[in-house]
Amino acid sequence: MVEKERVQTPPKGGVFVAHARVLDAEDIKRAIQRMAHEIVERNHGLDNVVLIGLQTGGVMVAEMLTEALSKISGTSPPQGTLDVALHRDDIGMRPVIPEAVTDISVDLDGATIVIADDVLFTGRTIRAALDALCDFGRPKEIQLAVMVDRGHRELPIRPDYVGKNLPTRISEIVDVSPEGVDLGTVEK
Amino acid sequence: MNSTPSRSLLSIEGMTKSDIEEILDLTDTFDEIGRRPIPKVPALRGRTVATVFFENSTRTRLSFETAARRLSADTMSFGAGSSSLSKGESIRDTVEVIEAYGADVLVVRHPAAGIAQRIDNWTDALVVNAGDGCHEHPTQALLDAYTLRKHKGSLNGLRIAIVGDIRHSRVARSDVLAFTMLGAEVVLVAPPTLLPPSLEGWPVTISYDLDEVLPTLDVCYLLRMQNERISEGLIPSVREYTADYGLNIKRAATLPKDALICHPGPTNRGIEIEAAVASDPRSVILDQVSNGVSIRMAVLFLLLGSGRNLGATSELEGGQ
Numbered sequence: 001m002v003e004k005e006r007v008q009t010p011p012k013g014g015v016f017v018a019h020a021r022v023l024d025a026e027d028i029k030r031a032i033q034r035m036a037h038e039i040v041e042r043n044h045g046l047d048n049v050v051l052i053g054l055q056t057g058g059v060m061v062a063e064m065l066t067e068a069l070s071k072i073s074g075t076s077p078p079q080g081t082l083d084v085a086l087h088r089d090d091i092g093m094r095p096v097i098p099e100a101v102t103d104i105s106v107d108l109d110g111a112t113i114v115i116a117d118d119v120l121f122t123g124r125t126i127r128a129a130l131d132a133l134c135d136f137g138r139p140k141e142i143q144l145a146v147m148v149d150r151g152h153r154e155l156p157i158r159p160d161y162v163g164k165n166l167p168t169r170i171s172e173i174v175d176v177s178p179e180g181v182d183l184g185t186v187e188k
Numbered sequence: 189m190n191s192t193p194s195r196s197l198l199s200i201e202g203m204t205k206s207d208i209e210e211i212l213d214l215t216d217t218f219d220e221i222g223r224r225p226i227p228k229v230p231a232l233r234g235r236t237v238a239t240v241f242f243e244n245s246t247r248t249r250l251s252f253e254t255a256a257r258r259l260s261a262d263t264m265s266f267g268a269g270s271s272s273l274s275k276g277e278s279i280r281d282t283v284e285v286i287e288a289y290g291a292d293v294l295v296v297r298h299p300a301a302g303i304a305q306r307i308d309n310w311t312d313a314l315v316v317n318a319g320d321g322c323h324e325h326p327t328q329a330l331l332d333a334y335t336l337r338k339h340k341g342s343l344n345g346l347r348i349a350i351v352g353d354i355r356h357s358r359v360a361r362s363d364v365l366a367f368t369m370l371g372a373e374v375v376l377v378a379p380p381t382l383l384p385p386s387l388e389g390w391p392v393t394i395s396y397d398l399d400e401v402l403p404t405l406d407v408c409y410l411l412r413m414q415n416e417r418i419s420e421g422l423i424p425s426v427r428e429y430t431a432d433y434g435l436n437i438k439r440a441a442t443l444p445k446d447a448l449i450c451h452p453g454p455t456n457r458g459i460e461i462e463a464a465v466a467s468d469p470r471s472v473i474l475d476q477v478s479n480g481v482s483i484r485m486a487v488l489f490l491l492l493g494s495g496r497n498l499g500a501t502s503e504l505e506g507g508q
Contacts, residue, residue, distance in 0.1 A: 098214055
């Protein structure tokens, strides 16, 4: 899914070539475990906590967090998915993918939302997500969990839970999958 | 065909199967927005959609305007009755005025076939044909295909009857093209006077007997019977038409249990469809109406929202 989005994305469109593996599958599991504990600690349990995975890369992160949270607390928090394509400020530069489904069936009024995404970069995706979520209700609080924070923020947005802080060059690409986190570039 | 390729949506003719499937696939995304507590996204902020209707309409006009607003576009509305057309202003001048007010898309309906194409040649704005005479009504065919696909999974292999005044129906023309392109088998059911003078090249079969066809159908698509047709001498009387081609309870009982009943609206209850049949569980007539908004959101978005060059830079890299 992530690959499809990238391949179709103008003007870059191309094939991702990994240059270095930053985290392996075990590292990702450990990072997810730690983030799950931090979520429980910060919110004194999981009451009213809702996980929202951002299409497409964040859905996997949300699923892994949900699994870890249910092992820790015995209950799994409600989960949803959100596609922010139609809320972006660079609309038209990216495809709207039919497979990227928005599915929020839980009431968000008064909820503590944890947005999950794979990579935090400029912050524009999160800006769009904040806008979109406020059309679904009035959450008490919105927090942000990302597998990788790669820097280069263009908006005043910061994560609450981070799997890995990864300094990058702006031209590099970070790829997150269950097998690991890779740093690389997109080749034409 | 137009000499310079246009991005406008003027007809189903000229579209490919994958063009249609792309729109239908994207419509799911917009359908979901319609179910949100606040059914609005900022995708087309700052764009203007003008509905330019030289002929009356409830559904088509309202659904295009609703679709535009759900995408945060501004709307402008032109109705022939209240305009300067009555003072003798030409269609071309009217279109130029609307364009000068900043319309990015003109949604056009006109009683003469081919007007949408003409307007597209006159203007730099994009044009969506919302019905031109007896020619085509492409967004109706798209929403019909979407409705059938949603209920049946696919149109491939479906047997669909289109019943009624085929001769004067732009809906029938667009539907035949779209349905057959998506793999359905279409049978036209009507008295000979209400069939087009020539069906050469139409990928359809013909029947004059609704009762014979009904048990074999997956979809029974009824068209509106217009009263004008009687004065034109094409049918002897409305009662006779209803007796032969109206879908009443008795006939509906012979339609398979999992078949669907469609109608583009407005319905003449008691003529082409009995009131009780319109509320039969197999009737998807209201689904067609609500899917109309989602389809038109997808169409407007594809015309206006995709490929807009904002000159943005860094956030374009990768999916991040």
